[in-house]
Amino acid sequence: MEIQRKAPIGRPRGFDADGALERAMRVFWEQGYEGASLTDLTKAMGITRTSMYAAFGNKDELFRKALERYTEGPAAYAARALREPTAEQVATAFLGGSARASTRPDCPAGCLGVQGALAVGDPGRNARDALTAWRNEAIALLHDRFRQAVDEGDLPAETDPGLLARYLMTVANGIAVQAAGGTSRDDLQQVADVALRNWPPA
Incomplete structure:
Protein backbone atom coordinates (compact mmCIF):
# COMPACT_ATOMS: atom_id res chain seq x y z
CA MET A 1 0.00 0.00 0.00
CA GLU A 2 1.47 3.33 -1.09
CA ILE A 3 1.66 6.04 1.55
CA GLN A 4 0.61 9.53 0.49
CA ARG A 5 3.38 11.98 1.31
CA LYS A 6 2.65 15.53 2.38
CA ALA A 7 4.00 18.36 0.28
CA PRO A 8 7.48 19.40 1.41
CA ILE A 9 7.54 22.19 3.99
CA GLY A 10 9.70 24.39 1.82
CA ARG A 11 7.49 24.27 -1.24
CA PRO A 12 7.29 27.45 -3.36
CA ARG A 13 4.52 29.93 -2.63
CA GLY A 14 1.59 29.83 -4.98
CA PHE A 15 1.94 33.47 -6.03
CA ASP A 16 4.44 35.95 -7.38
CA ALA A 17 5.78 37.54 -4.18
CA ASP A 18 7.80 40.13 -6.11
CA GLY A 19 4.78 41.25 -8.12
CA ALA A 20 2.61 41.29 -5.00
CA LEU A 21 5.08 43.55 -3.21
CA GLU A 22 5.19 45.87 -6.22
CA ARG A 23 1.41 46.21 -6.10
CA ALA A 24 1.42 46.77 -2.33
CA MET A 25 4.00 49.53 -2.80
CA ARG A 26 1.68 51.28 -5.23
CA VAL A 27 -1.26 51.07 -2.83
CA PHE A 28 0.79 52.62 -0.02
CA TRP A 29 2.13 55.22 -2.45
CA GLU A 30 -1.34 56.26 -3.57
CA GLN A 31 -3.27 55.93 -0.31
CA GLY A 32 -0.68 56.39 2.43
CA TYR A 33 -0.16 54.01 5.34
CA GLU A 34 -3.44 54.52 7.16
CA GLY A 35 -5.46 54.97 3.98
CA ALA A 36 -4.34 51.55 2.73
CA SER A 37 -6.58 48.97 4.41
CA LEU A 38 -5.67 45.30 4.59
CA THR A 39 -8.55 44.65 2.20
CA ASP A 40 -7.13 47.18 -0.30
CA LEU A 41 -3.68 45.64 0.01
CA THR A 42 -4.64 41.98 -0.30
CA LYS A 43 -7.03 42.71 -3.17
CA ALA A 44 -4.30 44.57 -5.08
CA MET A 45 -1.75 41.86 -4.26
CA GLY A 46 -4.12 39.11 -5.33
CA ILE A 47 -3.61 37.08 -2.15
CA THR A 48 -5.40 36.27 1.10
CA ARG A 49 -4.53 37.88 4.42
CA THR A 50 -3.10 34.56 5.58
CA SER A 51 -0.75 34.49 2.59
CA MET A 52 0.19 38.13 3.16
CA TYR A 53 1.11 37.52 6.79
CA ALA A 54 3.05 34.38 5.90
CA ALA A 55 5.04 36.06 3.12
CA PHE A 56 5.47 39.63 4.36
CA GLY A 57 4.49 39.82 8.03
CA ASN A 58 2.03 42.34 9.42
CA LYS A 59 1.06 45.66 7.84
CA ASP A 60 4.03 47.50 9.38
CA GLU A 61 6.47 44.94 8.02
CA LEU A 62 4.81 45.01 4.62
CA PHE A 63 5.09 48.80 4.58
CA ARG A 64 8.82 48.65 5.39
CA LYS A 65 9.38 46.14 2.60
CA ALA A 66 7.37 48.33 0.22
CA LEU A 67 9.50 51.34 1.22
CA GLU A 68 12.67 49.36 0.52
CA ARG A 69 11.31 48.45 -2.91
CA TYR A 70 10.44 52.10 -3.55
CA THR A 71 13.98 53.15 -2.57
CA GLU A 72 15.52 50.64 -4.96
CA GLY A 73 13.04 51.39 -7.76
CA PRO A 74 11.28 54.73 -8.32
Missing part, protein backbone atom coordinates in the same frame (compact mmCIF):
# COMPACT_ATOMS: atom_id res chain seq x y z
CA ALA A 75 13.49 56.56 -5.80
CA ALA A 76 16.78 55.09 -7.06
CA TYR A 77 17.54 58.47 -8.63
CA ALA A 78 18.76 59.64 -5.19
CA ALA A 79 21.54 57.06 -4.99
CA ARG A 80 22.53 57.75 -8.60
CA ALA A 81 22.65 61.50 -7.94
CA LEU A 82 25.20 61.03 -5.15
CA ARG A 83 27.63 59.56 -7.68
CA GLU A 84 27.69 62.69 -9.84
CA PRO A 85 31.19 64.25 -10.07
CA THR A 86 30.36 67.70 -8.61
CA ALA A 87 28.09 68.91 -5.82
CA GLU A 88 26.09 71.03 -8.24
CA GLN A 89 25.54 68.05 -10.50
CA VAL A 90 24.46 66.03 -7.45
CA ALA A 91 21.87 68.68 -6.60
CA THR A 92 20.69 68.99 -10.21
CA ALA A 93 20.26 65.22 -10.57
CA PHE A 94 18.57 64.94 -7.16
CA LEU A 95 15.92 67.60 -7.80
CA GLY A 96 15.42 66.60 -11.42
CA GLY A 97 15.01 63.01 -10.34
CA SER A 98 12.45 64.06 -7.74
CA ALA A 99 10.43 65.91 -10.38
CA ARG A 100 10.48 62.91 -12.73
CA ALA A 101 9.76 60.26 -10.09
CA SER A 102 6.86 62.28 -8.69
CA THR A 103 5.18 62.60 -12.08
CA ARG A 104 5.67 59.18 -13.69
CA PRO A 105 2.62 58.47 -15.88
CA ASP A 106 2.52 54.81 -14.85
CA CYS A 107 2.69 55.48 -11.09
CA PRO A 108 0.80 57.43 -8.41
CA ALA A 109 1.70 61.12 -8.28
CA GLY A 110 4.00 62.40 -5.55
CA CYS A 111 6.42 60.48 -3.34
CA LEU A 112 5.74 57.47 -1.15
CA GLY A 113 8.38 58.71 1.27
CA VAL A 114 6.58 62.03 1.73
CA GLN A 115 2.92 61.07 1.51
CA GLY A 116 3.08 57.66 3.14
CA ALA A 117 2.47 58.97 6.65
CA LEU A 118 1.71 62.68 6.39
CA ALA A 119 -1.51 62.42 8.40
CA VAL A 120 -1.44 59.36 10.62
CA GLY A 121 -2.58 58.80 14.16
CA ASP A 122 -1.12 56.54 16.83
CA PRO A 123 -1.71 53.29 14.85
CA GLY A 124 0.56 54.61 12.12
CA ARG A 125 3.37 55.69 14.41
CA ASN A 126 5.72 52.92 13.22
CA ALA A 127 5.20 53.92 9.60
CA ARG A 128 5.74 57.58 10.44
CA ASP A 129 8.95 56.73 12.30
CA ALA A 130 10.16 54.57 9.39
CA LEU A 131 9.62 57.42 6.95
CA THR A 132 11.30 59.95 9.23
CA ALA A 133 14.33 57.67 9.42
CA TRP A 134 14.20 57.19 5.63
CA ARG A 135 14.27 60.93 4.98
CA ASN A 136 16.95 61.53 7.63
CA GLU A 137 19.15 58.91 6.02
CA ALA A 138 18.86 60.68 2.67
CA ILE A 139 19.80 63.98 4.32
CA ALA A 140 22.80 62.33 5.98
CA LEU A 141 24.01 60.92 2.65
CA LEU A 142 23.69 64.34 1.01
CA HIS A 143 25.49 65.92 3.97
CA ASP A 144 28.41 63.50 3.60
CA ARG A 145 28.60 64.12 -0.14
CA PHE A 146 28.62 67.90 0.33
CA ARG A 147 31.22 67.62 3.12
CA GLN A 148 33.39 65.76 0.63
CA ALA A 149 32.79 68.55 -1.90
CA VAL A 150 33.94 71.16 0.66
CA ASP A 151 37.06 69.12 1.45
CA GLU A 152 37.85 68.83 -2.26
CA GLY A 153 37.32 72.55 -2.93
CA ASP A 154 34.23 71.88 -5.06
CA LEU A 155 32.18 73.96 -2.59
CA PRO A 156 33.35 77.06 -0.68
CA ALA A 157 35.02 76.33 2.65
CA GLU A 158 32.32 78.24 4.55
CA THR A 159 29.51 76.09 3.13
CA ASP A 160 27.36 74.31 5.72
CA PRO A 161 26.89 70.80 4.24
CA GLY A 162 24.05 69.95 6.63
CA LEU A 163 22.07 73.07 5.78
CA LEU A 164 22.59 72.50 2.06
CA ALA A 165 21.42 68.90 2.40
CA ARG A 166 18.26 69.95 4.27
CA TYR A 167 17.60 72.66 1.73
CA LEU A 168 17.67 70.14 -1.11
CA MET A 169 15.48 67.68 0.77
CA THR A 170 12.96 70.41 1.60
CA VAL A 171 12.72 71.46 -2.06
CA ALA A 172 12.41 67.81 -3.15
CA ASN A 173 9.65 67.21 -0.60
CA GLY A 174 7.84 70.31 -1.82
CA ILE A 175 8.12 69.09 -5.40
CA ALA A 176 6.52 65.79 -4.36
CA VAL A 177 3.63 67.51 -2.56
CA GLN A 178 2.99 69.77 -5.56
CA ALA A 179 3.10 66.76 -7.89
CA ALA A 180 0.48 65.00 -5.77
CA GLY A 181 -1.70 68.08 -6.23
CA GLY A 182 -1.47 67.82 -10.01
CA THR A 183 1.41 70.16 -10.90
CA SER A 184 3.03 69.13 -14.18
CA ARG A 185 6.54 67.76 -14.58
CA ASP A 186 7.62 70.76 -16.65
CA ASP A 187 6.45 73.20 -13.97
CA LEU A 188 8.19 71.19 -11.25
CA GLN A 189 11.41 71.08 -13.26
CA GLN A 190 11.25 74.87 -13.48
CA VAL A 191 10.96 74.99 -9.69
CA ALA A 192 14.06 72.79 -9.43
CA ASP A 193 15.93 75.06 -11.85
CA VAL A 194 15.03 78.17 -9.84
CA ALA A 195 16.11 76.49 -6.59
CA LEU A 196 19.56 75.88 -8.07
CA ARG A 197 20.17 79.36 -9.47
CA ASN A 198 21.94 80.50 -6.34
CA TRP A 199 24.05 77.40 -5.92
CA PRO A 200 27.31 78.26 -4.09
CA PRO A 201 30.11 78.88 -6.57
CA ALA A 202 33.23 76.78 -6.17
